[in-house]
Amino acid sequence: MSEATLSREPRRAASASDPYAVKPAGVPRLTALHRLVGVLLLFVVSWLAFGPALEGELVYDDQYIVAQNPQIAEWSGVWTSFTSSYWEFLDESTRDRVGYYRPLSGVLLTICYQLGGTDPTVYHWLNLLLHVAACVAAWRLGARLFRSQEIGFAAALLFAVHPLHVESVAWISALHDPLYSLFGFIALERFLAWREGGSDGMPWASGVAFLAALLSKDAAIALVPVALALDYGRQRYEPEQRGGAFGALLPFGRAYMPMFCALLVYLTLRVITYGELTAGLGKQTTDFGVSFWRLVTLRGELFGGALALVAWPNEMNLFRPFHPELPDGALTIPLAAMGAWAVLALIAKARHQRPLLAALLLLPAAIAPVLLRVESVGTFPLSDRFLYFFVIGFTLWLVGCAWRWLPRSAAWAVVVGATVGYGVQSFKASSVWLNERVLFEDALVKNPENPNVYWSLGRVELQEYEQSGDTRKLARARSLFERGMDLLERAAKEDFTIFATKDDHLQMNLGLAFAVLQEEQNGEFRDFEVPARIFQEVTVHYPDSERGWIGLGVARMLQQRPEEARAQFEKALEINPRSPEALNNLGKLALRTGDFEEAEQRFREAAKYRTGGLQSWMGLAHALEGQGRRREAFEAAGHAYEANPSASGPCLMLGTLAAAAGDEQAAMRWLKLAIERDPGNAEAHFTLSQVHTRAGRFALAAQELDETLSIQRDHYLALYNLGQLILRSEAEDAETRALHPLIGAYHYRPKGADGAALRLQMLDLSTRHVGLPYRLGVADLERGDLESAEDWARRALASSPDNAAVHQLLALVLIEAGRYADAREHALIAADAHVKDYDAQNAAGTVLLALNEPDAALPYLQRAAVLLPHQPLDEELKERMLEGLRETIAEIENP
Numbered sequence: 001m002s003e004a005t006l007s008r009e010p011r012r013a014a015s016a017s018d019p020y021a022v023k024p025a026g027v028p029r030l031t032a033l034h035r036l037v038g039v040l041l042l043f044v045v046s047w048l049a050f051g052p053a054l055e056g057e058l059v060y061d062d063q064y065i066v067a068q069n070p071q072i073a074e075w076s077g078v079w080t081s082f083t084s085s086y087w088e089f090l091d092e093s094t095r096d097r098v099g100y101y102r103p104l105s106g107v108l109l110t111i112c113y114q115l116g117g118t119d120p121t122v123y124h125w126l127n128l129l130l131h132v133a134a135c136v137a138a139w140r141l142g143a144r145l146f147r148s149q150e151i152g153f154a155a156a157l158l159f160a161v162h163p164l165h166v167e168s169v170a171w172i173s174a175l176h177d178p179l180y181s182l183f184g185f186i187a188l189e190r191f192l193a194w195r196e197g198g199s200d201g202m203p204w205a206s207g208v209a210f211l212a213a214l215l216s217k218d219a220a221i222a223l224v225p226v227a228l229a230l231d232y233g234r235q236r237y238e239p240e241q242r243g244g245a246f247g248a249l250l251p252f253g254r255a256y257m258p259m260f261c262a263l264l265v266y267l268t269l270r271v272i273t274y275g276e277l278t279a280g281l282g283k284q285t286t287d288f289g290v291s292f293w294r295l296v297t298l299r300g301e302l303f304g305g306a307l308a309l310v311a312w313p314n315e316m317n318l319f320r321p322f323h324p325e326l327p328d329g330a331l332t333i334p335l336a337a338m339g340a341w342a343v344l345a346l347i348a349k350a351r352h353q354r355p356l357l358a359a360l361l362l363l364p365a366a367i368a369p370v371l372l373r374v375e376s377v378g379t380f381p382l383s384d385r386f387l388y389f390f391v392i393g394f395t396l397w398l399v400g401c402a403w404r405w406l407p408r409s410a411a412w413a414v415v416v417g418a419t420v421g422y423g424v425q426s427f428k429a430s431s432v433w434l435n436e437r438v439l440f441e442d443a444l445v446k447n448p449e450n451p452n453v454y455w456s457l458g459r460v461e462l463q464e465y466e467q468s469g470d471t472r473k474l475a476r477a478r479s480l481f482e483r484g485m486d487l488l489e490r491a492a493k494e495d496f497t498i499f500a501t502k503d504d505h506l507q508m509n510l511g512l513a514f515a516v517l518q519e520e521q522n523g524e525f526r527d528f529e530v531p532a533r534i535f536q537e538v539t540v541h542y543p544d545s546e547r548g549w550i551g552l553g554v555a556r557m558l559q560q561r562p563e564e565a566r567a568q569f570e571k572a573l574e575i576n577p578r579s580p581e582a583l584n585n586l587g588k589l590a591l592r593t594g595d596f597e598e599a600e601q602r603f604r605e606a607a608k609y610r611t612g613g614l615q616s617w618m619g620l621a622h623a624l625e626g627q628g629r630r631r632e633a634f635e636a637a638g639h640a641y642e643a644n645p646s647a648s649g650p651c652l653m654l655g656t657l658a659a660a661a662g663d664e665q666a667a668m669r670w671l672k673l674a675i676e677r678d679p680g681n682a683e684a685h686f687t688l689s690q691v692h693t694r695a696g697r698f699a700l701a702a703q704e705l706d707e708t709l710s711i712q713r714d715h716y717l718a719l720y721n722l723g724q725l726i727l728r729s730e731a732e733d734a735e736t737r738a739l740h741p742l743i744g745a746y747h748y749r750p751k752g753a754d755g756a757a758l759r760l761q762m763l764d765l766s767t768r769h770v771g772l773p774y775r776l777g778v779a780d781l782e783r784g785d786l787e788s789a790e791d792w793a794r795r796a797l798a799s800s801p802d803n804a805a806v807h808q809l810l811a812l813v814l815i816e817a818g819r820y821a822d823a824r825e826h827a828l829i830a831a832d833a834h835v836k837d838y839d840a841q842n843a844a845g846t847v848l849l850a851l852n853e854p855d856a857a858l859p860y861l862q863r864a865a866v867l868l869p870h871q872p873l874d875e876e877l878k879e880r881m882l883e884g885l886r887e888t889i890a891e892i893e894n895p
Helices: 030-057 075-082 092-097 103-114 118-144 149-161 165-168 177-197 205-212 219-235 249-272 293-309 332-351 354-366 368-372 390-405 408-433 436-446 451-468 471-492 502-522 529-541 545-556 562-575 580-592 596-608 614-626 630-643 649-660 664-677 683-696 700-713 716-728 734-747 753-766 772-783 786-801 804-815 820-833 837-852 854-870 875-893
Strands: none
Touching: 030 118, 030 149, 030 165, 075 103, 075 249, 103 118, 103 177, 103 436, 118 149, 118 177, 118 354, 149 390, 149 408, 165 177, 165 390, 165 408, 177 205, 177 219, 177 249, 205 219, 205 249, 219 249, 219 354, 219 368, 293 332, 293 354, 293 368, 293 390, 332 354, 354 368, 354 390, 354 772, 390 408, 408 436, 436 451, 451 471, 451 502, 451 614, 471 502, 502 529, 502 545, 545 562, 545 580, 562 580, 562 614, 580 596, 580 614, 580 649, 596 614, 614 630, 614 649, 630 649, 649 664, 649 683, 649 820, 664 683, 683 700, 700 716, 716 734, 734 753, 734 772, 753 772, 772 786, 772 804, 786 804, 804 820, 804 837, 820 837, 837 854, 854 875
16 A cells, blocks of 8 residues: 555544444554654754753753752752652742743753753753654654554654744753653653554554653643543544443543552652642742733633744744733633634544644643643743643644645645745744843843833843953943833833733843942942842742742842841841852851861862852862862862863963962963953953063063953052062063053052051152152042041142142042141132133132131032033033032122
8 A cells, every 4th residue: 555545544444333434554653764763854854943051051940950050960860850849959939930840851960960960051952852852752653543654754744843932942940841742752652553553552662752751841741631632532442342331431541540559659649749648730930910811812812822832823922921911802812722723623523634633622621731831830931941742742643634635745745845944934033042131132022011021131231241351241231121120110000011920020130239239339428228128028928938038138148237247148048048149158158267177168069069169169169178178179269161161261260279289380270261252251361460470581471461451440459569679670660661550550459558558668669759649549539548648749849839730639639538728728729820720710619608708618519500511421420519519699789
């Protein structure tokens, strides 16, 4: 019998009283070569379609499930996966509301971690290979359903490149979708094979595969209604069952008993894991906060929207929004899609096109868990990954129709054309998953009114700012959080086009607070009370959020209030004893106070709860170095490098330790690698300069110091060392050239012996350089050291008594100290000499006003008001200053 004939269903029996068709021939067998070629072709088209994803980084939930998941860090994770929930390693509140149990997914993650740590390449290849395996299993299922290898392969080919699979193949966190689908397709194919073989005994192979699917992802429960759908829609040929009222139930029981047993084993494991009879099935991840009727229409949106997407996948969107109030016309396409599906199913039923009917019935059955428990699938219920299994129903139906109503060549033309079109679209969509920035920038364009996107992208900007120091990223992070806050405010004012969860509010406030905290670290006043107040509000409204307490602790630590900081971090640990952030910050606090033993303990504990924890291992290395245990510190830094090979920090630490041990070659190698990883790493350049200096390569050392200062202009040691290198060069103009970096070093000098020694050196240099005391006085005035600034100003005045700039400096110092009477003479000399200098005019006016001489102050203040608009200041600040000046002038003129 030819393949073309096999692709047609056998005609039904002639007798209307016989409801069964004659027994068909089995599925045509393929040669080993044909099977190998088919598998290779499925691999190639999958690799071409999703290839860009193989270069992708860890994104979104990958940061937790891979980079921060201690359960997969040891081989014991294989066993732990069966005795704990999928998100067991997170905080208690998350564990309480997420009832995911996916031990086989955890096993594969554990194996990948042992092979490649947190290197995403290993995980991406696993996803791709699982997808190819699922395609092969889908081929077998299609061949069994239509009794045609050709139809099965064509459907698998379309399934392999369908754009709705991008999320499941490109995203490491979605590996359980191809995994459970692989076992699901096997379970269904074995079930149909059992039916085809005469339904003797029980389909235990199907039951075992069903159990494996359940242990891969909870959504595999959909295989029960899918099996029923295929069982109803398949070509039947069994004789009529006899045996009284219960005769028909016995074969049904035999058919589904293995699935029932698998489900019983699965539920038992869940009961043991969650410690409750409900087996964790009642946990709800999302409270949509809408009416019962809106949840009903949501289910219509989901099923109809899924039908429309699978047929025309032109809208790939990770954050496809839910609208609390159904927008006008939103149900038009879903209702049309459901209507078309119902008509096609009725036609297939009326014309006895059983395989086509089975494929159509598979569609609602495949997403039945999502439709029934929509509150348990997250904030974005219509996510592409939920439709992975669903796609096979559409591709089977499409290919089945093509083979039924078109010539074979035309049918293949349709399949090849669709494969190419789908593949191109999947290739483009896969490129979005390269890293979090690309992913969230794309999401922002597609979802301009989704709060989740704003705080997710803001978090990325903050992380990149911390790595690069680029203040533009910090500014954009704050802007994103503020725009997100505006959306939350609109949602609170009953703008039902915006869906905002409690977590959105929490994450947005946290993000804004951390952005403000970073801004203050760079600011002139370093007022950490502002972010502290924001964190305080977070702890009031979200007392069970550890991150609010951690943020408040960081703010207190920066305010030099260590005891209060410790209390906040301890509070965070009460909420989540496994919090690596709280433990890491307690470790940092211990490092600041010189308690290296406590720091070691905290960082070691944090490392247990975060795989590849860069901060934990690096902090541990610093704690061990502080105790003089350099070999152990080197091992800790090595752990950090192995888990984060693309990070610059571990390379810098390894280079620093190697340099301290006198291993110049190793130090050079690690430091150059650190710079290669991050050319903007100022400390790597500085440490490399030290290595060059010890080796006598002073020119190379000076180059590295120049590079350090181009990145971080306030690096005290780089400025100091550069100045000393220039001085030791013994060139004729060495002292003159050394003044610039030494003055910079003096400005940023530390308190204590080092700062005092530098001041003595500058005193010596000032005896040979007339203008130096003035420049040093300016530096001390800027850093608020008024006593030293006055000393330098008076030294400068002694050598240049007629220098108006020196008089102005001394006046500003005395005004800052509140000594207006002493400042009067110097301020007036400077103002009369510099009539076009705003600072001089304003200083003179300020002094005279403070001495209750308003009439004398008036001309100086008037000139200051004229000069102020031309000053290089922020326009808003300038406007406020000008307004204050004008009010003062008006009060003097009109007493």
